[in-house]
Amino acid sequence: MTFSHFPDNPKKSLLLAQRVRKDSIISTIVAMIAYPIWCISDPYVVGEFAMEFITIRLTLTFCFGVGLFLLRNDVIKPLTQNYFLFLSIGISLAYMGAVGGKEVTLFFSLGLTTTFIGGNIIGFWNPIHSFIVLSITYICLAIFYGLWGYSESFLELVSDGLGVFIFVAPLSCLQMWIRYKSTKSEIEAVLSLSKVNQELKASNQKINQQKSQLESVYQNITNSVTYAKGIQEGFLPTDQKLNEFFTNSVILYQPRDIVSGDFYWWKETSNHFYVACSDCTGHGVPGAFLTLVGKMILDNILERKPDILPSNLLGELDQRFREKIEKTSEDHQINDGMDIAVLRLDKDKNEYLFAGAKRPLWLCRNEQILEYSATNRSIVGLIDKQNIPFEDATLDVQKGDTIYMFTDGLSDQFGGERDKKFLLKRCKESLIKPSNSSLENHISIFQNTWNDWKGNTSQTDDILLIALEV
Structure with missing residues (x-):
């Protein structure tokens, strides 16, 4: 039984x-x-x-x-x-x-x-x-x-x-x-x-499989972005040409991610030498794409108009950039674009003209900073500011002066004891160059000051500083 x-x-x-x-x-x-x-x-x-x-x-x-x-x-x-x-x-x-x-x-x-x-x-x-x-x-x-x-x-x-x-x-x-x-x-x-x-x-196995897949995808993306970094850096100019027109120069270039939304650019024409410091909207891959577009447009403009004024260069850059990325439509608005400072040196007259789209230019002389303001609008940017014209400013430059152009990643970095922004005031105080200091040493000290402020805080944005000693 x-x-x-x-x-x-x-x-x-x-x-x-x-x-x-x-x-x-x-x-x-x-x-x-x-x-x-x-x-x-x-x-x-x-x-x-x-x-x-x-x-x-x-x-x-x-x-x-x-x-x-x-x-x-x-x-x-x-x-x-x-x-x-x-x-x-x-x-x-x-x-x-x-x-x-x-x-x-x-x-x-x-x-x-x-x-x-x-x-x-x-x-x-x-x-x-x-x-x-x-x-x-x-x-x-x-x-x-x-x-x-x-x-x-x-x-x-x-x-x-x-x-x-x-x-x-x-x-x-x-x-x-x-x-x-x-x-x-x-x-x-x-x-x-x-x-x-x-x-x-079974769930853990599935999660581990998904984790492995994500790690593989992440690695592939990282490899692709790293490769893109090489392409982007290949588009950036070397400082050899820059040193032909300035006594000394230092570029502080530090992407937040692998690739950057900031880029520096210079180009020589028959009568002029142009230098630009640009900050495209965003960072990482999206910003990097915009830097390539911006660089190609700038090159194309100077090929057609080698003596163009900085203000007109910005105006045409705004128009061409808008056409390239098709920023506006009837029912949608995108505010992506770039902030940029452009300096033009007349090789024969040794005259300096500046125009900026929300990015200023600073001139350091005798341990004081003279600021040249930019036009309060971006390239592309908001529709309600499209009619604001870009303006040129003539720089009063003397031998031994130092010119600074930079992106807002420097001033927007959080840090310090209270986790506050570095701010333009602190940038200005830190960039005042003592008369007995070399440009390389001074920028190195500035970078250490900025890094100490940043501490263990994550980098907020891409940073770019162009320092030119006349």
Whole structure:
């Protein structure tokens, strides 16, 4: 007779069956140790029947060992072994109690009770089987006590000691039922937890796969952007030409990301030399694309108009840039563009003209800064400022002066003790060049000052500083 523990879940049934098998092995080993030990008491308890009872005990113990061997080798099932184990002990003790007489009824009743209590504690199976074994034992008790001619009534047998087994044994079966239900709940909880763990493991594997994919994509993008950095830097001019027109020059160029939205540009024509410091909207890849567009437009304008005024250069740059990137439409406005400062040097007259789109020019002389303001509009920029004209300013330049053009990344950097912006005022104070200091040393000191202010704060924007010593 078999009973399905979990009819709808074979895995749960398997775990419960494994528990039954393990406890069946333990119960058999305990029985093989405990049952023969009772032989010691038989000569003192039953006297003339001692040899018969000892023979029964040892024979059953040997059978228990055979059953254990067969069970461990999966020849018989745990259910078969359990039935044999408990019925053989129960029936043999019932027989011994009946044969031994009224005087030993309590002794063997306690033995039966101990068997059922111990079996239901150590062993484990469906409690239905415990009740079946108990019922068979009850029947055998009735048969044995009837065959051996007991004239006592049931109540007298109970009072003689048999009542201990009759009333306590069912409680042990009830205890088995409680253990069985509890174990089933534990198995369900373990399997539920196992299922959750498997789902978490699957989720982690999926996350790790996605992480690997993202890392691969990120690496590919990083490699592409790094390659783009080489292209962008290839578009930037070398300082060789710059040094032909100025006593000394230093470029401080530090992208926030791999590529930059700031760019410097200079170009010589037959009569003039142009220098520009530009800050395109944004940084990183979007800003870098705009720098390439801006550089190509500037080159194209000077090829057609080599003597163009800085203000007109900015005006045409604004128009061409707008056409290139198609900034406006009827229902949408984009404010991307660039802020730029342009300096033109007349090679014959040694005259300097400046025009700026939201980027000023500073002139340092005798440890003082003279500021040339820019027009308050950007290249492209807001529609409501498109009609504001760019204006030229003539620079009063003397030998030994230092010209600064820079982007707003310098002044907008957060840092310091209160995490505030560096600001133009601090830039101006830091860029005042002592008369006895070289330009390279002075810009190096300025960079250290700026880095100290920045500290561990992330770089806010691309930075660009062009320093030209006349």
